[in-house]
Amino acid sequence: MRKSLVVVVLLVIVVLIAIVIVRSATPALDLPTQISTLGQATPLTVHVADKHGVHSASATVEQNGASYLVWQMTQPSHAIETTWNFTAGVKTTPQLKNGKAKLIIEATSNDLLCRSARLERDVTVVIQPPTVSVDSEQHYLYIGMADLVTFSVSGDYTAAGVHVGDESFRAWPMPAGKAGMFSLYAFAWNMPQSTIPVVFASIGVGNDVTSPITVIFPKKEQPHYTVHQFDVSDAFIQKVVGELDPNGSGDPVARFVKINSEMRKANNKTLSDLRFKTADHFLFSRPFQRQPHSQAESNFADLRHYIYHGKEIDQQVHLGYDLAATQHVGVQASNDGRVVWAGALGIYGNCIVVDHGYGLQTIYGHLSRIDVHEGDMVKQGQVMGLSGMTGMAGGDHIHFAMQLDGVQIDPKEWWDPHWIKDHIVKRVELPGFQP
Numbered sequence: 071m072r073k074s075l076v077v078v079v080l081l082v083i084v085v086l087i088a089i090v091i092v093r094s095a096t097p098a099l100d101l102p103t104q105i106s107t108l109g110q111a112t113p114l115t116v117h118v119a120d121k122h123g124v125h126s127a128s129a130t131v132e133q134n135g136a137s138y139l140v141w142q143m144t145q146p147s148h149a150i151e152t153t154w155n156f157t158a159g160v161k162t163t164p165q166l167k168n169g170k171a172k173l174i175i176e177a178t179s180n181d182l183l184c185r186s187a188r189l190e191r192d193v194t195v196v197i198q199p200p201t202v203s204v205d206s207e208q209h210y211l212y213i214g215m216a217d218l219v220t221f222s223v224s225g226d227y228t229a230a231g232v233h234v235g236d237e238s239f240r241a242w243p244m245p246a247g248k249a250g251m252f253s254l255y256a257f258a259w260n261m262p263q264s265t266i267p268v269v270f271a272s273i274g275v276g277n278d279v280t281s282p283i284t285v286i287f288p289k290k291e292q293p294h295y296t297v298h299q300f301d302v303s304d305a306f307i308q309k310v311v312g313e314l315d316p317n318g319s320g321d322p323v324a325r326f327v328k329i330n331s332e333m334r335k336a337n338n339k340t341l342s343d344l345r346f347k348t349a350d351h352f353l354f355s356r357p358f359q360r361q362p363h364s365q366a367e368s369n370f371a372d373l374r375h376y377i378y379h380g381k382e383i384d385q386q387v388h389l390g391y392d393l394a395a396t397q398h399v400g401v402q403a404s405n406d407g408r409v410v411w412a413g414a415l416g417i418y419g420n421c422i423v424v425d426h427g428y429g430l431q432t433i434y435g436h437l438s439r440i441d442v443h444e445g446d447m448v449k450q451g452q453v454m455g456l457s458g459m460t461g462m463a464g465g466d467h468i469h470f471a472m473q474l475d476g477v478q479i480d481p482k483e484w485w486d487p488h489w490i491k492d493h494i495v496k497r498v499e500l501p502g503f504q505p
């Protein structure tokens with residue numbers, strides 16, 4: 071008899087516990103507005119849903135190993151849904167510094183089990199948000215080419231420069247100790263013409279303060295990039311495949327197309343990455359020079375349809391000038407600078423890249439011989455090697471190209487002293503410039 075009573079009591083206890091567990095709740099936490107920065111006093115809204123109400127809730131900010139309570143609810147609530155509005159930031163938590171932090175919201179259910187929920191957001195503390203002020207000049211832009219903008223940024227920021235669509239160009243302090251900053255930027259050959267270049271100051275991902283540059287696209291003077299059919303012979307395929315894919319096997323045409331597309335892409339990435347090997351000052355003081363006595367066989371941004379036995383096998387855009395002179399002509403540095411690449415580079419064959427400062431670089435491809443080394447300083451007109459047909463080249467020529475912060479541009483403006491005077495020298499100090 072007694073035994074069965076114990077069993078019944080135990081059963082009741084188990085059932086009660088089960089009821090408590092089943093009926094208990096976990097709060098559902100939500101921050102209805104997107105929060106990514108904390109400023110002086112950033113308004114925050116926290117929404118909590120819990121069928122038994124909320125026993126306790128708090129918000130803390132963690133930064134550099136320390137934790138700061140920024141808000142706490144004052145008394146338990148039985149409401150199923152509760153919304154709290156409060157502010158967090160430097161005003162109430164002066165210990166916060168500029169930089170990354172974590173906002174943590176916690177709430178505990180108002181029932182026996184006191185289940186709790188926690189929500190974390192990565193935030194950036196910005197004590198003084200940046201403001202950007204751009205020069206009031208009219209910027210004449212040409213598709214595929216470059217320009218220079220001056221501006222000033224105040225407040226706190228982690229990065230600044232120019233955005234053109236999805237491309238980014240760095241900002242540099244004005245030379246000669248002048249106030250403000252500048253960016254050399256490019257309007258890439260394939261950028262939609264409706265894109266407005268903007269100066270930006272960044273305070274963490276997705277938190278850019280921007281200001282547009284006043285740009286004018288003189289319609290009449292825009293370049294008309296050309297389209298050409300490029301007949302691919304079996305001999306050319308053999309030459310390219312034998313040189314750039316010597317150990318490969320299979321259909322030579324497929325291997326050629328792979329080299330032309332995938333290797334080209336990888337080589338262009340290698341070129342683009344050289345933007346980080348740049349001087350923080352101008353290394354030149356004269357207009358750029360075009361290889362003397364050379365014939366342009368192909369211009370910048372020429373769209374090439376590759377035709378093999380009457381059938382199109384590939385399409386690529388040629389991002390440079392093919393300059394032909396005599397065979398094995400001495401390849402001259404277009405301007406003073408520092409060699410940042412001297413060696414083989416896939417489709418570009420034996421290749422030299424010269425840095426001229428502020429992300430501006432010249433590229434020389436298909437050489438038969440290289441006579442400079444990475445790190446060498448070169449002078450305008452200095453012979454750096456001999457022309458040839460290494461890489462994706464069917465005849466002896468120099469593939470001459472230029473890039474700005476890794477974006478390949480039409481070099482022709484930089485050959486023009488008037489353009490350099492109007493777009494560069496008028497806006498920043500270019501010591502010793504002689505047009």
Ligand SMILES: [Zn+2]
Pocket residue numbers: 368388390391392468469470
């Ligand atoms: Zn070329």
